[in-house]
Amino acid sequence: MQRRPLGRSGLELAPLVFGGNVFGWTADKATSHAMLDAFVDAGFNAIDTADSYSTWVPGNVGGESETIIGEWLAGRGRRDDVLILTKVGSDMGQGHKDLSPEWIARSVEGSLKRLRTDYIDLYQSHWDDPRIPFEDVLGAYQRLIEQGKVRAIGASNLSPERLAEALDVSARLGLPRYESIQPRYNLYDRGDFEGGLQALCLDRQVGAISYYSLASGFLTGKYRSEADLGKSARGGGVKDYLDAKGLRILSALDEVAAAHGATPAQVALAWAVAQPGLTAPIASATSVAQLNETMKAATLTLSADDLRELDQASR
Helix, strand or coil: CCCCEECCCCCCCCCEEEEEHHHHECCCCCCCCHHHHHHHHHHHHHHHEECCCCCCCCCCCCHHHHHHHHHHHHHCCCHCCEEEEEEECCCCCCCCCHHHHHHHHHHHHHHHHHHCCCCCCEECCCCCCCCCCCHHHHHHHHHHCCCCEEEEEECCCCHHHHHHHHHHHHHHHHCCCEEEEEEEECCCCCCCCCHHHHHHHHHCCCCEEECCCCCCHHHCCCCCCCHHHHCCCCCCCCHCCCHHHHHHHHHHHHHHHHCCCHHHHHHHHHHHHHCCCCCCEEEEECCCCHHHHHHHHCCCCCCCHHHHHHHHHHH
């Protein structure tokens, strides 16, 4: 399996990252463990989660995804085969996004305990917290790296300007730098990454791991009218994609998929994998069968004409 360097971190990722947001939400423990088995057995190695997954589910308090991953790690003994990517900074009851040094130091212990591991490969700031100077945030991460609890750090949902500021603070003060960024990015939602953020990643050697890589499932082609929105728990988040642009993208995906004997989802992910500056898209699944189909995207090579057709449809 091809591996791609993540920024200057020394970490190398296979071209698809498993999105652990489904663990404890639309995938129970047994299904989650079976999917993790299939994912790693196929040669993939990066699992993305967060301490806040999945607080949006009634009855959940956060940490459910990390707990399921931790139980899998403990049961399979495969810690050395995977990279664990988790996040800190969401509102976990304190009433605001939080990257204070005190919260980071407290939260990492909870994540390590739930994940049943001594270290986190990539610890990411889930949200920007303008209340806390970058030197304080990065100083907190430096202590975790020195303690061996974290190997590298990344960020999510940062603007190009804020990411550049953080990188400058790291360089000026000799602090650990954000080696990756997680933007929302897919064939429909291109504006958050393309332009300033993509250029910054390429110029400063920062990895990019995209979330919503299938636009909440819209790019699978499963949702083609409002009548389809009830097909899954995520259907409600798809309605806004059902416009002229969205339908134009689905038509292009159908055409390219037919030419390759592939699915729209595979083509949409292969398009993302081919984008300059993107290390890997995050993709999730709710069954082993669905995951097996999704993973084929990593070996699907799109032609220049395919990429041009998809680009034109999604502009």
